[in-house]
Amino acid sequence: MEWHRDTAETRPRRLGARAEGVKERRQGGLQRGKSRGSGRGALTSASCPYPQPAPGQLALSATPLPGSGAEPHTQVSRAAEKDEGREKMFPCGPGSPSIPVPWAAALLLALGVERALAIPEICIQCPGSVQNLSKVALYCKQTPELMLHARCCLNQKGTILGLDLQNCSLKDLGLNFPQAHTAIIIDLQANPLKHDLSDTFHGFTQLQTLILPQDVNCPGGINAWNTVTLYTNNQTCLGQRNLCNSTRDAEICPENGSCVPDGPGLLLCVCADGFHGYKCMRQGSFPLLMFFGILGSTTLSISILLWGTQRRKAKAS
Template identity: 85%
Template sequence: MAPRGQRSPASLVPWAAALLLALGVERALALPKVCTQCPGSVQNLSEVALYCKRTPELMLHARCCLNQKGTILGLDLHNCSLKDPGPNFPQAHTAVIIDLQANPLKDDLASTFHGFIQLQILVLPQDVNCPGGINAWNTVTSYRDNQICQGQKNLCNSTGNPEMCPENGSCAPNGPGLLQCVCADGFHGYKCMRQGSFPLLMFFGILGSTTLCISLLLWRTQRRKAKAS
């Protein structure tokens, strides 16, 4: 029997369980919306689950594989009746593997993967083409029920157009089949022709002054109308 004023270890168990449950609920509420947009959880034998289980530091929550910082490394939206990945899909731009098979997706997904530069494995319905086409991937394998796009290529290394980016800019990948030009340090603006850092203080100063003038003009106009009425 525990001394008076002290709780026995057995009586502390429900409190500890309640605390862990509360922390688990709080963590679940903090999940990115794309992880919970489809009901259920990742199936044990899915490509995303197998990828996640190979690294002890990764965790499966809802439809996502997350690292310790909560960054999405895997997303499984298999069989979610999706016609398109949805407005929350860009939250998964850090993903290495994504499964979208068994969904009635539209065929053209090129712009959907804008910024997905880490993506290496993409599982799609069999009738949906890999974003960027076959030239954007090392291998494209078609099966009866799905298509797997694997090994995203860096097209900056294979493009035959050396003048694609301006003199003060360099080519950088921006997703499957997508490229962007990044200005070198000290350059900005159209075609990276402007030298020096972007004048933020001047920009916001002009913007603030313009907004203030318009607000005062509208206030005086409304006041005159009120007096006239």
Template identity: 80%
Template sequence: MAPRGPGGPTSLVPCAAALLLALGVERALALPEICIQCPGSVQNLSEVALFCKTSKLTLHARCCLDQKGTILGLDLQNCSLKDPGPKFFQAHTAIIIDLQANPLKDDLVNTFHGFTQLQTLILPQNVSCPGGISAWNTITSYSDNQTCQGQRNLCNSTGDPEMCPENGSCAPDGPGLLQCLCADGFHGYKCTRQGLFSLIVFFGILGSTTLSISILLWETQRRKAKAS
């Protein structure tokens, strides 16, 4: 039998393995930082793992991701966290989050700005659900955790028609949080200004101001150089 040359099928195997490894490393590097903030992986019996399995999603490190890499579940339990950290907003698309067994601060309301999809939040037993009972359908206390389930839309339950200005509308902004959005064609304070916000005018003013300051600084430095 003739020996296989360097371009034979056998020599392609290491190349293919190297390519797959490179792709795997690239995918691992692309994982959101919040998913690897805490070492280890999600426990098989955790609520996030069960949600991920039931929904036929994929577990990577501490996250449950869909095919597009969107975070739908986050498990940071037992990570010695005093607060979720600056990268926490990467998980604003999550449906379920587990933060139990952490020495968290009790006030987490502002932590969940933009977490409008969140339906299940598991916290340490001594930490209150953000927004309180008015923000959730059910709050259940256990011996080792507190579970907040079914985020409510406060825009539907506030009952205050004057909460947003005449040309604005209410929109949820996370547990116990809401915001007023201006209608199309309105902007500014209390949505009282009509018409589109002019980016040309804005950047024109910004550019002219920057140019004037630059010329002033250049002239000042030039005079100092002459004086010396």
């Protein structure tokens, strides 16, 4: 019994010393956190995932030991120990390290832009990428806003300004080639292309440099380009001419129409506002209601006639 009395008397002192030690360690940690986080822009207490006690505050409870009959002693509560454990796992406050939010946002934005930038199919029609010494690559590297993707040189909006399809074993440029109608430079050398490409470049009004195999003529002929140069392995067409300005025929378009370029050696006659029809001779808007009314009634009449004929044959058989 004497041993039990000594233990009951000395235990409050030991627990009190333990509480004082925890209190001193916590105060020291807060002071170190303030000195570290003074220039970092640390997180505020509102962003902590759990409630924080005031500096120097320690949750204590006074409860007597069961069956000891001794005076109430100071005992560290379990809540304080849990809070201390959470602080070690999730540090927050002035001393916690700051999260690099701007860098993370910039990275996510860059990834989103890359995904949003859809590469046209013509750029991946031929495997591989643009060669470093090709004219398309040199043109693309001259402007910082342009970038190389697969076989294309694109601007920030994804518009094709350069296309390099050299040495792709192409006999025909394919159905996706009109996607490059905004290109300024196109390289098609070292391909077994057909000799006539005039109908392939409809709408390529921005094209200024076209590199072709040596045996393939420039679309539109010599008169459609300012300079046509023959080399050992290719033929280069430079400077697309505007036939609307260079033609000597003043009446190339009707009176109520205007000439518009449509590619190398190609042009269009566009009717002025308020005119339509053959040679833009009809004035007024196009009669859509009358046109579709006649077309619909004719189609319906022919369908009824065919249905009646088939039904009569079915009854006769």
